[in-house]
Amino acid sequence: MSLAGTIGIYAVAAIGLNVLSGYAGQISLAQSVFVGIGAFAGVGLGSLAHLPLLVWLPATFLAGGIAAAVAAPLTLRLKGVFQIVLSLGLIFVGNFIFVNTPALTGGNSGISAAPSLSLGFVDFGELTIGGMRYSYEQGLFIVIWLCVAAGMVAVVNMRRTRFGRSLVAIREAETAAQIAGINTGRAKVMAFILAGAFGGLAGGLLMAQLRYVQAEQFGINMGLELLIIVVVGGLGSTWGPVLGATVISSIPILATQYAEYIPFLQEDFSQSGQFGIPVGQVGLIIYGLALVLVMVFEPRGLAHLLQAGGRKAGSLFRRAPRGRWTRAAADRK
Amino acid sequence: MNNFIQLTASGLSLGILYALVAIGFAVLLKATGHFNMFPGAIVLLGAYLTYQFHVLWQLDFILSVVLAAAACTALGMLGERFLFSRLAGKGHKSIEHLSVLLVSLGLISIAQAMVVSVWGPLNYLIEDPWGLSVVRFGGVAIAVRDIWAVLLSLALLAVFYVIIQHTKVGVGMRAAASDPEAARAQGINPRVISATAWAMCGAASVLAGMMLATEIGGGLVPNLDQIAFSALPALILGGLSSLPGCIYGGLALGLVQTYASGYAPDSLGQGFPTMLPWVVMILLLVVKPGGFAKTLQTRKA
Numbered sequence: 001m002s003l004a005g006t007i008g009i010y011a012v013a014a015i016g017l018n019v020l021s022g023y024a025g026q027i028s029l030a031q032s033v034f035v036g037i038g039a040f041a042g043v044g045l046g047s048l049a050h051l052p053l054l055v056w057l058p059a060t061f062l063a064g065g066i067a068a069a070v071a072a073p074l075t076l077r078l079k080g081v082f083q084i085v086l087s088l089g090l091i092f093v094g095n096f097i098f099v100n101t102p103a104l105t106g107g108n109s110g111i112s113a114a115p116s117l118s119l120g121f122v123d124f125g126e127l128t129i130g131g132m133r134y135s136y137e138q139g140l141f142i143v144i145w146l147c148v149a150a151g152m153v154a155v156v157n158m159r160r161t162r163f164g165r166s167l168v169a170i171r172e173a174e175t176a177a178q179i180a181g182i183n184t185g186r187a188k189v190m191a192f193i194l195a196g197a198f199g200g201l202a203g204g205l206l207m208a209q210l211r212y213v214q215a216e217q218f219g220i221n222m223g224l225e226l227l228i229i230v231v232v233g234g235l236g237s238t239w240g241p242v243l244g245a246t247v248i249s250s251i252p253i254l255a256t257q258y259a260e261y262i263p264f265l266q267e268d269f270s271q272s273g274q275f276g277i278p279v280g281q282v283g284l285i286i287y288g289l290a291l292v293l294v295m296v297f298e299p300r301g302l303a304h305l306l307q308a309g310g311r312k313a314g315s316l317f318r319r320a321p322r323g324r325w326t327r328a329a330a331d332r333k
Numbered sequence: 334m335n336n337f338i339q340l341t342a343s344g345l346s347l348g349i350l351y352a353l354v355a356i357g358f359a360v361l362l363k364a365t366g367h368f369n370m371f372p373g374a375i376v377l378l379g380a381y382l383t384y385q386f387h388v389l390w391q392l393d394f395i396l397s398v399v400l401a402a403a404a405c406t407a408l409g410m411l412g413e414r415f416l417f418s419r420l421a422g423k424g425h426k427s428i429e430h431l432s433v434l435l436v437s438l439g440l441i442s443i444a445q446a447m448v449v450s451v452w453g454p455l456n457y458l459i460e461d462p463w464g465l466s467v468v469r470f471g472g473v474a475i476a477v478r479d480i481w482a483v484l485l486s487l488a489l490l491a492v493f494y495v496i497i498q499h500t501k502v503g504v505g506m507r508a509a510a511s512d513p514e515a516a517r518a519q520g521i522n523p524r525v526i527s528a529t530a531w532a533m534c535g536a537a538s539v540l541a542g543m544m545l546a547t548e549i550g551g552g553l554v555p556n557l558d559q560i561a562f563s564a565l566p567a568l569i570l571g572g573l574s575s576l577p578g579c580i581y582g583g584l585a586l587g588l589v590q591t592y593a594s595g596y597a598p599d600s601l602g603q604g605f606p607t608m609l610p611w612v613v614m615i616l617l618l619v620v621k622p623g624g625f626a627k628t629l630q631t632r633k634a
Contacts, residue, residue, distance in 0.1 A: 027431060074619055081368045081573065084434065085565045086618055089611035100602035108603070220559065224438060231435060281446035288446070291439030295420060295432050 002137060002209065003253050007242075008144035009205045010249045014229045014241035015151040016064075016198025021227070022236035023164065024191040025171030026076065029223040030087035033071075033094035034064040034196040036218030038203025040104050043213060046115030046204070048104075053117050053143070057204050064200015065193045072192040076185070091220055098215035110214030113207050117143060137209075144205050148242065151198055156238055158194075167191055171236075225249075228287050232294045234301025243302045248290060252283030335472045340595040341588065346479035346544075348587020349486040353541040354564035355571060355579040356493070357534040362573065363510045364530030367433035371412060372538045374437075374444035375405045376561040379539030380546035381448055384459045384553055394462055398543055406535030412440065413527050441558055449555050457553040459546050482544045489540060493533060493576065502529045563607070566614035586610045 017031045041063035046056035075086050098105045105111055117139055158164045166187045169177035178184050207213050225248065233244025298305050357372035379401045386397035420432040463478035497503035502525060508516040509526050517523060538561075545560055546553040567586045571578025594606035 074615060078618060080431070081362075081434075082569065082618060084368075084431075085569050086615060088562060088565060089615050092608050092611045093615070096602065096604050096608040099604055220562070224442070227435075228439070281449050284442040284446035288439040288441070288443035292416070292436050292443075295436045295439070296416070299432065 003250055005137065005141050005144050005205075005209050006253070007245045007249050008141070008148050009202050009209060010226065010229060010245040011148050011242045012144070012151055012205065013199050013202035013226050014233065014245055015148070015155055016195040016202070017226050017230050018233075018235065018237075018241050019155060019158070019167070019198075020191045020195035021230055022234075022240065023159070023167040023171060024188055026188060026191065027080075027084055027227070028075065028087045028192075028195070029084060029220065029227055030071070030075075030090040030094070031195065031199050031226045032218045032220075032222035033090055034067055034199030035203040035206065035222065035226075036094060036098055036213075036215065037067045037196075038064045038200030039207040039213045039218070040098065040101075040203075041200065042115060042204035042207040043111055043113045044104050046208070047113035050116065053115075056115060057143075057201070060204030060207075061197045061201040064203065065197035067200070068193045068196020069189070071196070072189045076188045076192060087223070088220070091218075091223055095215055095219060098218065105213070105215050108215065110212060110216075112212040114211060115208050117208065140205075140208055144209075147201060147205060151201075152238060152242070159238075163187060163190065168236075225283075225287060228291050232290045232302060234303030237301060237303035239306075240301050240303040243306065247302065248287060251286045255282040255286075336595065338473045339475065340591050342473075342475045342479055344588040344591030345584060346476075346482040346587070347591060348567075348584035349483050349580075350541045350544050350583075351564040351567045351586050352580045352583025353486055353489070353537040354561050355567040355583050356490075356576055357538040357541070358565070358568050359571070359573065359576060359579050360493075360530045360533045360537075364506050364526050365413070365417065365433075366510075366513060367417065368431075369417065369433055370437040370441055371409060371417075372534050373558040373561040374441045375409065375535060375538040376542035376545070377448060377555075377558040378408070378444060378542075379405050379535075380459065380542035380553055380557055381452055383539070383543050383546070384452070384457055388457070388460050394460075398539065401543070402536045402539040405539050406532045409531035409535055410528055413531060418527070445555060445558060452555075454555055458548055459543070459553055461543075461547040464548055476549050478544070478547050478549045485540060485544075489536060490576075490580065493537075496529070496533070497576065502526065506530065563610065566610045569614050570617060586613075589613060 013031055013035050016034075017028065020026050020028055038060035042056055042060045045051045045059050046053075049056075051059075071090055075083055075090070078086055099107055117136070159168075166177060166182040166184075169180065169182055170184050170187060174184055203218075229244035229248045230241060231244075232248060233240030233242070294301060354372065354376060357375065358369070361367070361369045361372065382401035382404055383397050386392045386400050387394050390397075392400070416436060417433050420436060461478065463476070463481060466477045467474040468477060468480070469475075495503075497506060505516065505521040506526050506529065508519065508521055509523060513523070541564075542557060542561070545551070545557060564583065564586075567579060567582035569582070570585060571580070571582030590606050590610055593609045597605050597609075
């Protein structure tokens with residue numbers, strides 16, 4: 001249950017990053033910073049100020065968006081390597097800010113949070129439907145996947161608007177887009193803000209799920225993980241972020257759970273001279289392998305792979321066209 | 334005053350190590366045309382291989398470092414031959430030019446996990462010959478390791494300078510950087526160029542990794558590659574692919590960071606010295622976003 005929640009949370013953050021990286025073609029490793037900002041905004045509003053769900057969850061979305069609006073002018077003027085190194089810089093600056101605002105973040109040691117999931121007429125914290133009571137985790141699960149669905153619908157619709165088309169135009173040929181009269185700077189800033197906002201939302205949900213957040217979580221590793229999710233899932237595809245999150249975030253957790261059945265794994269840290277992959281490190285290996293394999297064999301990502309596979313499977317089961325040749329073959333039987 | 338001199342000495346030695354790491358990135362960028370993060374993994378693996386050869390297998394220290402550099406160079410060349418060179422033009426349109434970068438990031442995370450798997454998560458000493466010893470000049474104590482770091486780095490940089498400026502391979506490398514197709518038409522073998530670049534990168538990164546993992550540098554830790562990432566501002570400050578630029582950038586970075594850790598008051602917050610180089614880099618990029626690219630263009634022309 002918490003696994004499905006984690007997948008959903010990473011999917012929300014990846015949906016945002018997909019708008020920026022997949023549609024607008026701008027690479028950022030700093031999505032984790034916005035997840036962190038959302039998480040700490042959630043701590044402040046949902047847990048410390050005891051505001052209801054309807055206030056603090058949208059507030060995390062806004063907080064991420066506002067933070068992204070501040071950072072956007074820095075990063076979007078740059079290209080390629082500069083942009084990536086700058087986003088790395090944002091991670092370090094973000095971490096510095098998190099560690100040094102202990103009232104909200106608990107500094108290095110982290111802070112625990114107890115947000116309410118109440119919506120007024122319905123409380124997701126203790127949901128009752130048809131006489132059956134659901135636990136906090138189950139209620140949160142519903143909230144998370146509602147957010148995933150809303151994000152996906154929003155992005156699918158965005159793709160069809162003038163804004164969505166101009167993002168794709170920027171990705172394909174920025175100069176041409178500019179000549180065609182698209183305000184490329186504004187469109188990129190909007191994409192960045194959208195990405196940050198979804199990152200913030202994911203942060204709020206993460207805070208509600210873990211009920212404990214720590215500045216250290218929102219570092220390079222999470223930023224890299226989110227970028228890998230988007231790339232492995234398939235850049236610029238609707239289902240990519242969800243697929244990527246399913247594969248990338250679930251395998252390490254499952255590996256930790258079933259470590260004793262998998263060769264080469266060991267549960268605690270290895271003694272020197274004795275080979276064994278500690279379970280804590282499996283995630284890193286999976287991310288690395290997934291990234292390398294996807295880039296080498298299917299750069300368009302899992303979403304494309306599934307789509308192609310689905311089409312093939314569909315054609316197997318489709319009824320053969322009743323042409324001359326098939327009839328002749330049938331007659332021969 | 335003594336404090337200032339001491340800080341300057343350790344800042345210079347840290348800076349020259351940053352410069353070495355940055356040069357590892359820059360040389361590859363120059364020779365292959367792609368930004369490759371794999372030197373980050375080489376810094377990590379180089380330090381651990383030195384530990385393996387010197388401490389576990391009891392080989393001579395210098396021999397261990399050389400062997401580690403050779404092993405890392407071979408690894409890099411294998412990666413180039415079977416992975417990086419085949420990625421050109423692959424990937425989704427928006428990340429086409431970044432496929433090498435992404436794959437190298439993947440390799441870094443694998444390397445990090447493998448290091449913990451093979452050698453364990455503990456902090457080791459690589460038993461370097463310098464230890465914690467210091468030389469005293471009047472009231473100033475300077476670590477012997479810092480002096481050696483600067484001397485060895487300068488020696489290596491001098492070798493690089495000779496290779497790039499005065500050998501056929503170096504001329505070929507510069508030609509390939511300015512126009513790969515024209516260089517190939519003139520009979521310059523891109524494989525030789527990239528092999529040389531990997532060898533230079535391996536030597537620089539392993540030396541830097543070994544020095545960062547000495548006792549005074551904090552010992553051998555599994556997240557040494559993230560220390561290598563801190564050299565990236567040096568690369569940016571120095572203008573991405575110019576080798577002297579990397580040295581200036583690295584030295585500036587090392588000094589800024591050391592002075593900040595020596596003089597910044599606690600009220601500026603925890604972790605301020607680590608963050609300062611990144612802030613400097615961000616400010617510089619804000620002031621001159623296209624400036625470096627332009628110098629790069631003129632240098633190429």
